[in-house]
Amino acid sequence: GAGVSQSPSNKVTEKGKDVELRCDPISGHTALYWYRQSLGQGLEFLIYFQGNSAPDKSGLPSDRFSAERTGGSVSTLTIQRTQQEDSAVYLCASSPVWETQYFGPGTRLLVL
Amino acid sequence: AQTVTQSQPEMSVQEAETVTLSCTYDTSESDYYLFWYKQPPSRQMILVIRQEAYKQQNATENRFSVNFQKAAKSFSLKISDSQLGDAAMYFCAYRSYNNDMRFGAGTRLTVKP
Numbered sequence: 070g071a072g073v074s075q076s077p078s079n080k081v082t083e084k085g086k087d088v089e090l091r092c093d094p095i096s097g098h099t100a101l102y103w104y105r106q107s108l109g110q111g112l113e114f115l116i117y118f119q120g121n122s123a124p125d126k127s128g129l130p131s132d133r134f135s136a137e138r139t140g141g142s143v144s145t146l147t148i149q150r151t152q153q154e155d156s157a158v159y160l161c162a163s164s165p166v167w168e169t170q171y172f173g174p175g176t177r178l179l180v181l
Numbered sequence: 182a183q184t185v186t187q188s189q190p191e192m193s194v195q196e197a198e199t200v201t202l203s204c205t206y207d208t209s210e211s212d213y214y215l216f217w218y219k220q221p222p223s224r225q226m227i228l229v230i231r232q233e234a235y236k237q238q239n240a241t242e243n244r245f246s247v248n249f250q251k252a253a254k255s256f257s258l259k260i261s262d263s264q265l266g267d268a269a270m271y272f273c274a275y276r277s278y279n280n281d282m283r284f285g286a287g288t289r290l291t292v293k294p
Contacts, residue, residue, distance in 0.1 A: 100280060106224075111272060112284040125281060158224060169216070170282065172226035 071095065073173035075161050081179045082151055090146040090176045094163030101144050102170060103136060104160045112160065118144060119166070151180045183208045185275050187285035194263045195293050201248075202258045202288050204273030215249065215256045216274040219267075220287075229271070232256065260290075268292045 074093045082088050094101050103115040114128040118138045129135070133151075138144040148155055158177050162170035184207045194200035206215070217229040232240045232249050239247050244264075248257045260267055273285040 102282060104284075111286040112274075114282060114284075117280060117282070119280070124279075160226065162226070166280070169228055169231055170276075171228070172218075175224050 073161055073163050073171055075159075075173040075176050077176060078174065079177045079179075081181065083181055084153060085150055087147065087149045088151055088178065090148075090159050090161075090178070092144045092146070092161030092163075092173060094142060094144070094161070095171060096142075097165065098163035098171075099141065099166050100164045100170075101138060102162045102164075103144070103146050104162070105130075106158045106160055106175070108157070115146070115159075148178075151178075153180050156180045183210075183213075183275050183277060183281065183283050185273055185283050185285040187271075187273050187288050189288045190286070191289045191291070193291045193293060194260070196265060197262055199259060199261045200263055200290065202260075202271050202273075202290070204256045204258070204285055206254050206256065206273075206275045206283075208254065208275065208277070210277055212278045214276040215247075216276065217245070217247070217256075217258045218272045218274060218284075219269045220272065221269040226272075230258065263292050265292050265294060 076091045101118040104112040116136050117125045120141050133149045136146045158175040160175045161173045164170040186205045213234045215232045219227045219229050230242045230245050244261045246259045270287045272287045276282045
């Protein structure tokens with residue numbers, strides 16, 4: 070069956086531009102998570118959705134970061150006015166409630 | 182907030198031998214889940230094994246097993262009969278009852294032929 074998909078797989082942008090990263094979770098998974106992974110580092114939690122609502126936004130690093138989820142399915146992570154320190158791999162995961170998270174392949178973002 | 186600590190940034194094992202990766206966590210909760218994920222160079226995170234905190238029996242998945250010590254807040258991963266394909270970053274993760282998920286910094290495992 071289809072797993073979690075993310076697009077684009079790679080994104081190169083210029084400092085100051087806005088970017089949108091997309092996550093398509095596994096069908097039926099109500100929970101969706103965004104993480105950031107800097108080079109050689111662990112996973113930094115960004116935000117978690119239960120359905121369309123985000124009960125925990127505590128991990129978003131600044132107000133330049135926002136995320137939404139519509140129809141309890143697709144989610145978009147938007148980074149406004151990108152900075153070089155935003156360069157990282159952005160991972161999305163989905164799960165049924167209280168169950169194991171399944172990860173997408175990630176989007177590698179490079180801000181020049 | 183819960184924290185997860187992996188004290189071994191790198192580990193090395195000879196093919197066919199056994200290696201143990203350490204993980205400790207800090208929590209005041211009694212119900213939670215623990216996971217080990219593997220991330221090969223392809224960067225795809227793959228679930229290796231999971232453990233429910235209320236279960237005393239250690240989880241086992243083929244060559245992978247855990248030593249879960251709830252009182253000590255320790256959750257180590259043992260890989261038996263190591264294979265070249267086991268080489269990857271391994272992340273320990275904690276998920277609380279309210280779905281908050283935290284990861285350790287990872288351990289890079291090298292398997293020597």
